[in-house]
Amino acid sequence: MRNIKRALGLLLISSLAISMTACGSDNAKASGKTSSDEVITLRILENDTAKQEGYLDELLSAFNEAYKDKGIQAVDANMEEYSNLAENGPYGYGPDVLYQANDKLMSYAEDKHILALNREDFECADLIPEEAWNAFTIGVNGNKYTCAIPVNVQEPMLFYRKDKLPENWETDWDQDGDKTPDFLQSWSSLYQLSQQIVTESGGEKYGLVASCKDLYMMAEFDFSYGGYVFGKDENGLTNSEDVGFGQGDAAKGMLGLRQFAGVMNEECIDDSIAQNRYVKVADGTYFCSISTPDTYVLFHDRLADVYKAEGCSQEEADKKATENLGMVELPGKMPADGDLSKNGDTVETVVMGGVNGYGISAYTEHRDACIEFVNFATSREMITRRAQILGIAPTRSDVAQEMGGTTEMIFGSLSAGHINLMPSVKAVDQIWDPMGTLLSDVAKDAFREKKGETVKYTDEASMQEALDKASKSIYDAIYTLSN
Amino acid sequence: MKTGNIKTKCSYVIMGLGQFLYGQRVKGLLYMAVLALYLWYLVTSGIGDMTGFFTLGTVEGDPWLGTKGDDSIIMMLRGILAFLVLIAVIVFYLSNIKDVKNTERLVEQGKTVPGFIASLQAFVDKKFYVVALFLPVVGVAVFNILPIIFMILIAFTNYGGDIVPPKLVDWIGLENFIQIFSLTGIKDTFVKILGWNLVWAVCATAINYFGGLLLALLLNKKCVKGKTFWRAFPILAYAVPGFITLLGFKFMFSYGGPINYYLKAFGLQAVGFLDIDAGWKARIIGLLVNAWISIPTSMLLATGILSNMNNELYEAASLDGAGRWKQFTKLTLPFVVFSTTPTLITSFVGNFNNFGVFYFLRGGLYLDGYFLASDTDLLINWLYNLSIDNNYYGIGAAVSLIIFLITSVISLTTYVNSSAFKKEDTFR
Numbered sequence: 001m002r003n004i005k006r007a008l009g010l011l012l013i014s015s016l017a018i019s020m021t022a023c024g025s026d027n028a029k030a031s032g033k034t035s036s037d038e039v040i041t042l043r044i045l046e047n048d049t050a051k052q053e054g055y056l057d058e059l060l061s062a063f064n065e066a067y068k069d070k071g072i073q074a075v076d077a078n079m080e081e082y083s084n085l086a087e088n089g090p091y092g093y094g095p096d097v098l099y100q101a102n103d104k105l106m107s108y109a110e111d112k113h114i115l116a117l118n119r120e121d122f123e124c125a126d127l128i129p130e131e132a133w134n135a136f137t138i139g140v141n142g143n144k145y146t147c148a149i150p151v152n153v154q155e156p157m158l159f160y161r162k163d164k165l166p167e168n169w170e171t172d173w174d175q176d177g178d179k180t181p182d183f184l185q186s187w188s189s190l191y192q193l194s195q196q197i198v199t200e201s202g203g204e205k206y207g208l209v210a211s212c213k214d215l216y217m218m219a220e221f222d223f224s225y226g227g228y229v230f231g232k233d234e235n236g237l238t239n240s241e242d243v244g245f246g247q248g249d250a251a252k253g254m255l256g257l258r259q260f261a262g263v264m265n266e267e268c269i270d271d272s273i274a275q276n277r278y279v280k281v282a283d284g285t286y287f288c289s290i291s292t293p294d295t296y297v298l299f300h301d302r303l304a305d306v307y308k309a310e311g312c313s314q315e316e317a318d319k320k321a322t323e324n325l326g327m328v329e330l331p332g333k334m335p336a337d338g339d340l341s342k343n344g345d346t347v348e349t350v351v352m353g354g355v356n357g358y359g360i361s362a363y364t365e366h367r368d369a370c371i372e373f374v375n376f377a378t379s380r381e382m383i384t385r386r387a388q389i390l391g392i393a394p395t396r397s398d399v400a401q402e403m404g405g406t407t408e409m410i411f412g413s414l415s416a417g418h419i420n421l422m423p424s425v426k427a428v429d430q431i432w433d434p435m436g437t438l439l440s441d442v443a444k445d446a447f448r449e450k451k452g453e454t455v456k457y458t459d460e461a462s463m464q465e466a467l468d469k470a471s472k473s474i475y476d477a478i479y480t481l482s483n
Numbered sequence: 484m485k486t487g488n489i490k491t492k493c494s495y496v497i498m499g500l501g502q503f504l505y506g507q508r509v510k511g512l513l514y515m516a517v518l519a520l521y522l523w524y525l526v527t528s529g530i531g532d533m534t535g536f537f538t539l540g541t542v543e544g545d546p547w548l549g550t551k552g553d554d555s556i557i558m559m560l561r562g563i564l565a566f567l568v569l570i571a572v573i574v575f576y577l578s579n580i581k582d583v584k585n586t587e588r589l590v591e592q593g594k595t596v597p598g599f600i601a602s603l604q605a606f607v608d609k610k611f612y613v614v615a616l617f618l619p620v621v622g623v624a625v626f627n628i629l630p631i632i633f634m635i636l637i638a639f640t641n642y643g644g645d646i647v648p649p650k651l652v653d654w655i656g657l658e659n660f661i662q663i664f665s666l667t668g669i670k671d672t673f674v675k676i677l678g679w680n681l682v683w684a685v686c687a688t689a690i691n692y693f694g695g696l697l698l699a700l701l702l703n704k705k706c707v708k709g710k711t712f713w714r715a716f717p718i719l720a721y722a723v724p725g726f727i728t729l730l731g732f733k734f735m736f737s738y739g740g741p742i743n744y745y746l747k748a749f750g751l752q753a754v755g756f757l758d759i760d761a762g763w764k765a766r767i768i769g770l771l772v773n774a775w776i777s778i779p780t781s782m783l784l785a786t787g788i789l790s791n792m793n794n795e796l797y798e799a800a801s802l803d804g805a806g807r808w809k810q811f812t813k814l815t816l817p818f819v820v821f822s823t824t825p826t827l828i829t830s831f832v833g834n835f836n837n838f839g840v841f842y843f844l845r846g847g848l849y850l851d852g853y854f855l856a857s858d859t860d861l862l863i864n865w866l867y868n869l870s871i872d873n874n875y876y877g878i879g880a881a882v883s884l885i886i887f888l889i890t891s892v893i894s895l896t897t898y899v900n901s902s903a904f905k906k907e908d909t910f911r
Contacts, residue, residue, distance in 0.1 A: 090544075090554065090648060111649060112546045265738075266753045272739025362546030426645075430873065433849045437857075440848075441759045451752050453760075469851060476668060477855055481644055481875050 040369045043077035045095035047356075049294050051076070055389045063376050072369045085113050089363040096364040097373055099151065102135035105359045106424030109138045109147035114359040116145035121371050124149070124378045124396050131414050132395040135355040135421045139237040148359035149374050151383065152392035153414050155353035156217045156330060157406070158184065158208075159281060159299045160288035163324040166193070183207075186333040187256070187349070190288075191340035194263040197287060209264040209280065210290035211273045212443035215435045217290045218257060219352035223420045224334045225253035227467075229352075229431060230423045240427035243474045245435060246467030251460045252338030254442055254467065258457055259340050262446035269443045278302040293327065293406070296391050300325055329409055332418070353419035355395065430477040438470040494583040498576055501583040505590060509599035514579050521572045529565050536562020537654075539640070544649030555652035556642070563632050567624060638884050643876035659881035668854040672865070673882075675853065677889075680861045683770070684835040690774045691834070692827060695781025696819060700811075702782075703789055714786075721779035729843035732772045733757065736844075757845050765859050769840050781830070788822045789815070817902070824901040828894045835890050838863045862886050 046056045056076060063074045077095035079088075085108050088094040098105070098114075108114045119125040119133070132150035139145075166173060169181045173189065176182070182189035194207025210217055226248015233239040267273045277289040282302035291299070300321050307317035333346035358377060360370040376382065383399045386392055393410035394400050400411035413419050422428055445457045457463045494501030499514025521529075535558035544552020589596055597605065607614055638659055642652045663669055698717065702710050720728070734740045736756035743753040757765050792815070800810050820827070841859045848857035855868045862882060870879025898904055 086647065111647065116547055266743070266755070267737075267739040269755065269758055270737050270739075272734075272737040275734075276739050433847050433855075433872075437759060437848050437850065444755065444758060444760065473849060473851075477849075477873060480666060480668060480854070481662065481869075481878055 038071050040072045040366045042072065042074045042096040042364075042366060042369055042373055044074050044373070045077040045079055045081075045083065045098040045100075047099060048081045049390060050099070050386075053297075053389050055386055058385060058389070059377055059382060062382065063373060066376065067372065070372075072366075072372060074373055085361060086111060089113055089361050092363065094361050094363060096361055096366060097370050097377075098359050098361065099356060100359065101154070101422070102148070102150075102355045102357065102424045103422045103428045105148045105357060106136065106138060107426040107429070108359065109136075109145075109424070110426050113362055114147050115362050115364075115367065116147055117149065117360065117371075119146055122149055122375055122378060124375075124380075124383075127397045128395045129397065129411075129415050131417070131419075131421070132355050135424055136357055136359075138424065139235060142235070144237075148357040149378055150355045150357045150395040151378060152356050152386070152394050153353055153410050153419065154292055154294075154356065154393075155351050155410060155413065155419050156220075156290050157293050157296075157327050158288055158290055158330050159277075159296070160184070160326045160328070161281060161284065161303075161324055162326045164284060164287050166196075183331070184328055185331050186343075186346065187260070187331045188333075188335050188340045188343055188346075190331055191260055191263060193287070194260070198263055203265075205285055205287070206265055207263065207287045208260070208289065209268055209273060209277070209286045211271070211277075212257065212261050212264070212268045213270065213436045213440035214274070215432060215439060216292075216352050218439055219420070220330060220334070220349050221253040221257040222250045222467075223253075223350040223352065224347050225249040225251075225338065227253065228420065229428065230425065238423045238425050240423070240425055240478055241475070243431075243471040245431075245471045245474070246464060249338070250467055251463040253334070254338075254463050255457065255460065256335065256338040256340050257439070258442050258446050258463075259338075261443035264443075266447055269440055269447075282306045290330065293391055293393060293410075296325075296327055299327075327406055329406070329413060348418060350418055350420050351413075352422060353414070354422045356392075357395075427478045430474050434470045434473040434477065438466055441466070488587065491583050491587045494579055498579045502579075502586060505583070505586045506596050507586060507599065507602070510582075510602055514575070517572070517575055521568070524568065528561075529568070532558070532561040532565035533569075535559075536565065539653060540651045543651050546649065552649050553651060554648050555640075556648060559636060559640075559652075560629070560633060563629055563636070567629065634880050635884060637876055638880035640877050642880075643870070643874050643878065647874065655877070659877045660885075662878065663881055663885070669878075671852065672854040672856055673862075675858075676856060676860060676862055676865050679766070679858070680835060683766070683837075683861060684831055686770055687773050687777075687834040687837065688827065688831045690770060691777040691781050691830060692823075694774055694778040695783075696785045698778060698782045699785035699789055700815070703786065714782075717779035717782050720775055721783075725776050725839055726843055728776055729772065729839055732768075732775075733844050736768060759848060759850065761845075762858060765845055769844060769859060772844065773834070773837065773840050777830075784823060784826060785819060788819050792818060821902050824898065824904075828898055831897070832890045832894055835861070835893075836863045836886065837861060838867065842867065 044056070044060065046059075050056045050059075060074050060076065067073065074097075077083075077098075079095060082100075082104070083094070085094045085098065090113075105114060109116075116138075128150050132153065133146060136146055136148040136150060137144050138147055165181060170179075173181045173183060173193065176185075183193040184190075190208055197205050197207045212218055222245055227250030228244035228247060230238050230240045231242030231244055261268055267276060273289070277286065277291065278295070278298045279302050280286045281289050281299055283306060300318075303325055304314075304317040304321040307320045308314065312320060330349055330351055332349050334349050335342060336345040336347050358374045360367065360374065364370050378396070380396065380398060383394045383396050384402065387394050387399060387403050387407060393407045394403070395411070395414075397411065400408050410419075442457060442463075445455060448455045457466065490501050490504040492501070493504060494514075497515065498518040499511040499516075501511070502514060503511025505511075535553070538558075539555040540553025540558055542550070542552050544550055544554070586596055639654055639656060640652050641655045641658070646652055663673055701707065702714055707713065735742055737743070738753055738755065738758075742756070747753055754764075755761055756768055761768075796814055797810055800814060805813065838861070841857075841861060841864055845857065845859050846864075848859075849855055850857045853860070855873060856865045860868070863886065866879050866882045866886070869875045869882065
């Protein structure tokens with residue numbers, strides 16, 4: 001017994017010694033900065049779509065081939081798309097270069113987790129419009145700094161079925177005779193078409209159905225009427241104390257959203273539509289829906305599935321899906337008074353958008369090599385490949401022109417101020433839930449009367465009150481507990 | 484101290500020196516090595532770590548300028564570790580005093596002072612529990628106590644919001660607790676959520692417990708054919724990961740889900756089971772979904788306990804004229820409750836802190852009258868909204884301390900007043 005105890009005691013002690021030895025860290029190994037003395041290894045964080053579609057592999061291979069003689073190689077950082085640089089970077093675990101949206105990158109910039117960059121170090125600098133650069137500009141102690149290189153613009157797009165256009169659209173739905181259906185140009189016309197589809201199908205089919213609780217997709221009902229996220233201070237920098245969702249005639253726009261929700265179905269109130277929209281557009285239940293350009297492939301594949309189920313080969317199904325799936329910017333005109341049932345004066349549609357770009361971690365040990373990489377990744381050749389593979393709208397004017405079509409249209413909208421970019425401050429994190437809740441409630445309001453429930457938003461005053469409450473809720477979330 | 488001889492007194496000043504002078508060279512050297520190691524640690528980083536614990540840093544980092552700066556959070560962690568090491572050294576010091584006194588006594592009695600190997604053998608033999616528990620205790624200290632102390636201390640700092648590294652964090656005393664109980668929006672939200680949280684915890688625990696018990700009793704009936712087959716169904720529900728089940732239920736109750744599909748197919752209106760106005764509808768769905776996930780566990784527990792029931796008690800009760808209900812309330816229930824009181828308390832605490840149900844069913848809603856929360860959120864969900872979604876770590880830690888206090892008081896009070904505690908020997 002005594003021997004057993006002794007043996008057990010020794011075992012425990014030795015296991016403690018071994019485990020304590022194992023606790024010793026090897027920072028060089030953990031950081032993975034260099035694989036040898038000569039070769040600099042950069043860790044690149046890209047988004048999941050770029051990985052899935054094979055663009056990242058192509059980019060890394062091309063870069064590694066081009067820089068093999070210069071002792072620089074780039075590898076996938078192998079981190080979660082939204083891994084937190086602020087938490088990992090200071091301890092040597094973050095990526096060296098990261099591709100993310102402007103709100104995310106600039107929240108890092110506020111605490112200096114990404115480097116301030118010199119625009120002249122980048123070959124693409126003169127080809128990118130000032131609006132895109134502004135998304136990555138931050139003011140520190142009265143000076144302005146650029147903290148990332150813009151790559152592409154994102155905005156909500158309308159996905160529709162070309163083969164489901166009304167047969168008489170050229171005679172009845174093209175009043176200006178520009179060979180483009182009015183309902184792709186005007187929200188009032190799209191509302192009227194949706195109303196017609198619902199009536200004719202006895203509520204079996206719908207025109208536009210989109211997620212009304214998604215601020216990113218529905219911000220046009222606020223921004224087009226003078227609303228905004230945050231105002232600007234005297235230096236032109238974002239002032240998050242000025243929450244502007246209730247500014248201007250935003251209440252009129254929100255009443256327009258409520259009106260439109262009435263001709264959608266109730267799936268627009270919750271998250272159902274975010275899952276269903278690809279299938280429902282593909283099977284023809286919805287004529288169109290709203291999503292971001294990077295989801296084109298999902299709409300396309302679901303439509304191809306429908307054609308395959310009808311007996312087409314894979315090739316034929318893909319071809320038919322490409323022919324019949326349309327992706328355009330949201331209609332450019334909204335009714336000035338917010339009443340979608342009339343065809344009166346209009347205002348220009350202003351949507352919410354974002355700019356994705358490359359930032360360089362402030363914790364990288366290879367600043368110059370990172371600049372080389374970003375220069376390579378933002379070169380004309382690589383941005384063209386990115387646009388071809390991922391369907392993005394580049395901020396480089398030369399590539400946008402070359403690609404033409406929707407890409408050029410989005411680029412034009414950014415330059416013309418029709419895209420209100422997400423503010424590049426940390427406080428933007430606080431806008432989504434309060435506004436999402438309000439938008440969901442506004443959409444639900446459209447169905448309350450039918451169910452015998454009390455309607456909440458009967459006029460502009462009640463809508464204005466709700467917008468003001470949401471803005472205050474956002475302000476409180478930012479400032480009540482701020483230090 | 485006053486009674487010891489000079490050799491013993493040496494160990495008061497230099498750990499192990501007394502043992503060394505008494506001829507216990509190896510043991511003395513080991514004690515001295517521990518002291519030397521600690522002094523080396525104190526000089527190289529210990530004193531700095533302890534000071535840093537109080538200052539939480541003085542130099543703010545600036546990655547753009549390459550200024551490294553102090554990391555307040557790491558300094559707090561290192562400070563806690565330094566104090567834990569200090570406690571460990573004090574324990575060593577006290578054992579050194581005790582040991583040298585023992586040696587002194589042996590010398591006074593004219594006995595031979597044991598050598599190192601003999602001492603080690605005697606220690607392993609007599610104090611085997613110390614050897615066996617040493618590793619687990621170190622593990623608990625590092626992986627449990629350290630994070631708990633860290634979390635408690637965060638509640639007394641301004642960590643969160645704009646104050647995240649590289650900015651320096653400061654101690655702010657009870658400021659976070661004062662904010663919770665004084666700021667109108669936060670105080671009202673806290674009171675509303677706490678009220679609902681208590682109702683939820685009581686109802687959820689009762690439904691799950693009695694649901695499981697009834698199911699176990701039903702499947703225990705002799706008249707039920709194919710018991711194994713029927714028991715497999717709750718086990719299947721239990722085997723599916725909870726969050727998958729919750730996402731499934733969220734879809735089922737959504738506007739685009741099957742329930743609303745069939746409601747509309749029968750000519751009825753779609754129901755917003757979980758939307759903004761849902762209120763008690765959503766709360767009741769939450770309770771039922773939670774029952775779906777949890778009842779199998781309590782059913783299994785009750786099945787095991789019921790198998791230990793003495794059937795003679797029921798026969799005797801029948802002879803005395805007790806009906807089935809009487810037998811249930813006077814025999815089955817007391818026996819099961821007695822055996823499961825600790826589990827019941829665990830279940831109550833688990834339900835009180837049930838994060839998943841409303842996070843998955845109804846996350847992302849901020850309602851009027853609530854600060855960063857909705858009417859179905861529990862304190863744990865609010866804590867998540869504050870600390871993870873909105874980075875208010877300090878306030879989040881304060882809320883979690885309050886949750887800890889509430890659940891501890893309720894659990895202890897219930898346990899101390901339960902028959903499982905008062906009549907421990909009743910069913911032995």
